[in-house]
Amino acid sequence: xxxxxxxxxxxxxxxxxxxxxxxxxxxxxxxxxxxxxxxxxxxxxxxxxxxxxxxxxxxxxxxxxxxxxxxxxxxxxxxxxxxxxxxxxxxxxxxxxxxxxxxxxxxxxxxxxxxxxxxxxxxxxxxxxxxxxxxxxxxxxxxxxxxxxxxxxxxxxxxxxxxxxxxxxxxxxxxxxxxxxxxxxxxxxxxxxxxxxxxxxxxxxxxxxxxxxxxxxxxxxxxxxxxxxxxxxxxxxxxxxxxxxxxxxxxxxxxxxxxxxxxxxxxxxxxxxxxxxxx
Amino acid sequence: xxxxxxxxxxxxxxxxxxxxxxxxxxxxxxxxxxxxxxxxxxxxxxxxxxxxxxxxxxxxxxxxxxxxxxxxxxxxxxxxxxxxxxxxxxxxxxxxxxxxxxxxxxxxxxxxxxxxxxxxxxxxxxxxxxxxxxxxxxxxxxxxxxxxxxxxxxxxxxxxxxxxxxxxxxxxxxxxxxxxxxxxxxxxxxxxxxxxxxxxxxxxxxxxxxxxxxxxxxxxxxxxxxxxxxxxxxxxxxxxxxxxxxxxxxxxxxxxxxxxxxxxxxxxxxxxxxxxxxxxxxxxxxxxxxxxxxxxxxxxxxxxxxxxxxxxxxxxxxxxxxxxxxxxxxxxxxx
Amino acid sequence: xxxxxxxxxxxxxxxxxxxxxxxxxxxxxxxxxxxxxxxxxxxxxxxxxxxxxxxxxxxxxxxxxxxxxxxxxxxxxxxxxxxxxxxxxxxxxxxxxxxxxxxxxxxxxxxxxxxxxxxxxxxxxxxxxxxxxxxxxxxxxxxxxxxxxxxxxxxxxxxxxxxxxxxxxxxxxxxxxxxxxxxxxxxxxxxxxxxxxxxxxxxxxxxxxxxxxxxxxxxxxxxxxxxxxxxxxxxxxxxxxxxxxxxxxxxxxxxxxxxxxxxxxxxxxxxxxxxxxxxxxxxxxxxxxxxxxxxxxxxxxxxxxxxxxxxxxxxxxxxx
Numbered sequence: 001x002x003x004x005x006x007x008x009x010x011x012x013x014x015x016x017x018x019x020x021x022x023x024x025x026x027x028x029x030x031x032x033x034x035x036x037x038x039x040x041x042x043x044x045x046x047x048x049x050x051x052x053x054x055x056x057x058x059x060x061x062x063x064x065x066x067x068x069x070x071x072x073x074x075x076x077x078x079x080x081x082x083x084x085x086x087x088x089x090x091x092x093x094x095x096x097x098x099x100x101x102x103x104x105x106x107x108x109x110x111x112x113x114x115x116x117x118x119x120x121x122x123x124x125x126x127x128x129x130x131x132x133x134x135x136x137x138x139x140x141x142x143x144x145x146x147x148x149x150x151x152x153x154x155x156x157x158x159x160x161x162x163x164x165x166x167x168x169x170x171x172x173x174x175x176x177x178x179x180x181x182x183x184x185x186x187x188x189x190x191x192x193x194x195x196x197x198x199x200x201x202x203x204x205x206x207x208x209x210x211x212x213x214x215x216x217x218x219x220x221x222x223x224x225x226x227x228x229x230x231x232x233x234x235x236x237x238x239x240x241x242x243x244x245x246x247x248x249x250x251x252x253x254x255x256x257x258x259x260x261x262x263x264x265x266x267x268x269x270x271x272x273x274x275x276x277x278x279x
Numbered sequence: 280x281x282x283x284x285x286x287x288x289x290x291x292x293x294x295x296x297x298x299x300x301x302x303x304x305x306x307x308x309x310x311x312x313x314x315x316x317x318x319x320x321x322x323x324x325x326x327x328x329x330x331x332x333x334x335x336x337x338x339x340x341x342x343x344x345x346x347x348x349x350x351x352x353x354x355x356x357x358x359x360x361x362x363x364x365x366x367x368x369x370x371x372x373x374x375x376x377x378x379x380x381x382x383x384x385x386x387x388x389x390x391x392x393x394x395x396x397x398x399x400x401x402x403x404x405x406x407x408x409x410x411x412x413x414x415x416x417x418x419x420x421x422x423x424x425x426x427x428x429x430x431x432x433x434x435x436x437x438x439x440x441x442x443x444x445x446x447x448x449x450x451x452x453x454x455x456x457x458x459x460x461x462x463x464x465x466x467x468x469x470x471x472x473x474x475x476x477x478x479x480x481x482x483x484x485x486x487x488x489x490x491x492x493x494x495x496x497x498x499x500x501x502x503x504x505x506x507x508x509x510x511x512x513x514x515x516x517x518x519x520x521x522x523x524x525x526x527x528x529x530x531x532x533x534x535x536x537x538x539x540x541x542x543x544x545x546x547x548x549x550x551x552x553x554x555x556x557x558x559x560x561x562x563x564x565x566x567x568x569x570x571x572x573x574x575x576x577x578x579x580x581x582x583x584x585x586x587x588x589x590x591x592x593x594x595x596x597x598x599x600x601x602x603x604x605x606x607x608x609x610x611x612x613x614x
Numbered sequence: 615x616x617x618x619x620x621x622x623x624x625x626x627x628x629x630x631x632x633x634x635x636x637x638x639x640x641x642x643x644x645x646x647x648x649x650x651x652x653x654x655x656x657x658x659x660x661x662x663x664x665x666x667x668x669x670x671x672x673x674x675x676x677x678x679x680x681x682x683x684x685x686x687x688x689x690x691x692x693x694x695x696x697x698x699x700x701x702x703x704x705x706x707x708x709x710x711x712x713x714x715x716x717x718x719x720x721x722x723x724x725x726x727x728x729x730x731x732x733x734x735x736x737x738x739x740x741x742x743x744x745x746x747x748x749x750x751x752x753x754x755x756x757x758x759x760x761x762x763x764x765x766x767x768x769x770x771x772x773x774x775x776x777x778x779x780x781x782x783x784x785x786x787x788x789x790x791x792x793x794x795x796x797x798x799x800x801x802x803x804x805x806x807x808x809x810x811x812x813x814x815x816x817x818x819x820x821x822x823x824x825x826x827x828x829x830x831x832x833x834x835x836x837x838x839x840x841x842x843x844x845x846x847x848x849x850x851x852x853x854x855x856x857x858x859x860x861x862x863x864x865x866x867x868x869x870x871x872x873x874x875x876x877x878x879x880x881x882x883x884x885x886x887x888x889x890x891x892x893x894x895x896x897x898x899x900x901x902x903x904x905x906x907x908x909x910x911x912x913x914x915x916x917x918x919x920x921x922x923x924x925x926x927x928x929x930x931x932x933x934x
Contacts (some may be wrong), residue, residue: 475879540810
């Protein structure tokens with residue numbers, strides 16, 4: 001049994017991405033403490049003011065929308081929504097997906113067949129349709145968005161985790177544990193989970209970006225948080241109606257979304273390579 | 280002397296039936312009967328397809344026989360009480376061939392070695408620590424290895440860790456499945472000497488599996504040679520090595536002791552497929568002494584004297600070469 | 615005539631844990647038509663050396679710091695990508711331990727062999743088929759097996775097929791890196807007989823790498839012993855077997871239990887090979903050698919010539 005040496009790969013820590021992620025998270029947690037203005041307060045006198053470098057004032061650095069609301073404050077508040085919905089969706093989807101993936105891969109019996117079919121069905125089901133149905137069923141808002149996004153996500157986790165578990169199961173140390181009398185619970189928690197932990201962490205970091213985009217898409221369609229709570233997708237949707245007169249209302253939230261998602265992607269990639277994957 | 284483990288007429292088959300598929304049946308083990316006496320070593324010799332792996336899995340309770348019975352200390356394994364079953368589990372351990380996949384890469388060495396004790400739930404932390412340290416010393420692992428991960432160690436050291444784990448409960452029986460085949464030649468001796476020392480001290484019973492007659496011969500008191508799911512020869516080590524009687528045993532030993540390629544006999548042939556079982560003796564296709572009887576009638580294990588059993592129609596009539604000498608004196612030179 | 619000359623090769627490997635000094639001043643020569651053996655245990659650098667000879671260094675992150683590898687006079691380390699493509703397979707080829715590293719599980723043997731033949735020779739499909747059948751026959755591979763997929767065949771058969779694929783292109787140099795280690799013992803012998811016969815028939819030079827002394831002694835005319843990236847002894851089979859001079863060679867032979875007799879205790883070599891992360895100033899075997907002196911630890915021994923073919927790298931021998 002020869003071990004081939006692992007080549008060193010150039011993998012520099014993406015500082016800029018980390019900074020952006022840091023800002024995003026801190027904003028989500030503490031942003032409400034530094035809001036320059038009330039994001040929902042309308043002020044029709046000051047509607048559609050341009051951002052500061054385009055003829056505006058420092059009072060409204062990124063301008064205002066057609067209801068006079070400060071764009072910067074709305075972006076800060078919207079960032080909180082993005083963080084919460086994306087995080088909740090990943091937690092729910094990830095935990096459900098991982099658990100089902102482990103059950104399917106470890107037991108490989110009827111449960112596996114059922115779970116695999118469910119996974120296939122879920123991956124084929126359009127999440128937007130689900131969000132729509134949910135918003136009709138339980139009412140629109142974060143809950144609907146979280147469930148819809150989690151639903152779209154769990155299947156990916158279940159599938160990947162299941163195949164990892166199938167591979168790990170064949171290792172001798174698992175057979176050894178069984179021979180020594182370890183129960184299923186011990187084998188799963190002490191032997192399987194620690195060996196798939198890395199893979200899950202990488203998946204999560206790469207999925208956060210997708211999650212944020214999904215939330216933005218849903219709120220663009222009005223299927224996420226309800227106004228007056230601001231969210232980036234919503235702002236983009238609002239702004240597109242009067243793009244000529246107030247491009248900043250759509251463009252800034254769009255830019256912020258893109259930069260945040262790209263930063264998560266970059267970080268996720270770095271994490272993947274540092275744990276031995278290929279870029 | 281009592282037997283720790285005994286197999287009586289064990290068969291093992293796998294049937295593959297499916298909707299719209301032809302049912303296929305693979306007879307992996309056919310009529311296996313083995314005994315392992317307490318404090319001795321049984322050597323199981325065979326190559327791929329011989330069934331030695333399935334036999335050990337059965338002894339480790341990972342497989343159930345299709346027919347036949349398995350006895351632990353005289354008691355039928357199917358009828359054990361819960362306490363005896365637990366005793367069985369704690370008393371029968373295994374060391375696998377591959378030192379790289381038998382240790383959980385995410386567990387520390389100390390945890391790995393302690394695991395059998397932790398699973399029983401009968402010991403407290405202090406006791407476990409003490410026993411881990413003690414077994415590590417016996418096996419030749421430095422104490423500060425406890426906190427390290429397996430990836431920091433070489434193949435030989437990993438096998439020591441696996442052996443420590445197998446021995447920590449002082450088991451009656453340790454199954455050694457090709458424990459040194461994956462190790463460098465200069466390291467093999469270290470592990471083999473260690474295993475011998477442990478047996479001498481604790482009177483542990485071993486089942487030693489290998490395809491290499493020399494390593495098997497070193498530890499074993501009795502040897503069973505397996506081919507295609509049956510035992511073809513069985514007896515005391517001296518009898519088998521110095522007075523072998525089965526053509527397959529001859530082939531195995533000579534493959535190992537050939538010095539010149541021109542000495543090696545020409546033969547072509549491989550182990551038959553389980554899905555296309557040949558009639559008669561499974562070795563007939565490759566055997567240079569095969570007769571018509573061999574090709575049509577399956578030979579049974581016959582005792583040819585003093586516990587030496589052979590499954591060969593021509594056992595009495597052919598003379599086979601045996602080139603191995605047993606020389607159990609300590610070597611003069613030390614390295 | 616030497617078909618291959620490795621001259622003072624020094625190579626380093628970039629790994630996750632740092633730089634490994636994996637080949638330290640290796641020199642040897644292989645004649646045409648000869649079977650040259652390299653014995654060594656894991657980590658001694660034998661596989662890395664074979665990768666370097668085939669020009670695969672870049673692919674595995676191996677960097678040659680100094681030295682040359684001359685194949686028919688040309689330095690392989692300086693080959694362009696184009697030259698390498700002609701070289702691999704047609705002039706020099708390798709047989710690996712695991713036949714599945716050379717075979718694609720998705721295609722039949724026939725498809726793969728024809729593809730290989732046509733990649734290295736300008737022949738039509740029909741001609742390629744003819745070559746394939748000829749080579750397969752000489753390796754005792756039955757025609758029916760050619761239509762199978764790899765998973766339907768045994769390890770021994772696959773290894774023969776890989777051998778057939780390699781030989782069908784008539785390379786001048788074949789490297790066999792532990793080709794029989796994964797095979798059953800009773801199959802090994804047949805494979806080796808086959809390989810040896812074909813080597814003579816096709817006039818190919820064969821570099822046979824193994825940790826198994828018995829196997830190497832059966833196959834090879836001249837043998838080199840490698841330890842920690844250095845060649846510590848070279849000689850003919852008789853030289854090494856009857857007059858091994860280097861302490862490592864002697865220890866290795868004793869540990870191998872060559873005569874196969876069963877003894878009371880196994881011979882072993884205490885300790886472990888040195889860590890290749892640092893450059894070793896003296897003899898790499900010094901810390902495990904019973905004859906080591908201070909001079910052995912501080913400086914590298916020179917190569918001593920015992921006779922035409924037999925050389926040793928040992929201070930103790932030099933002093934005699």
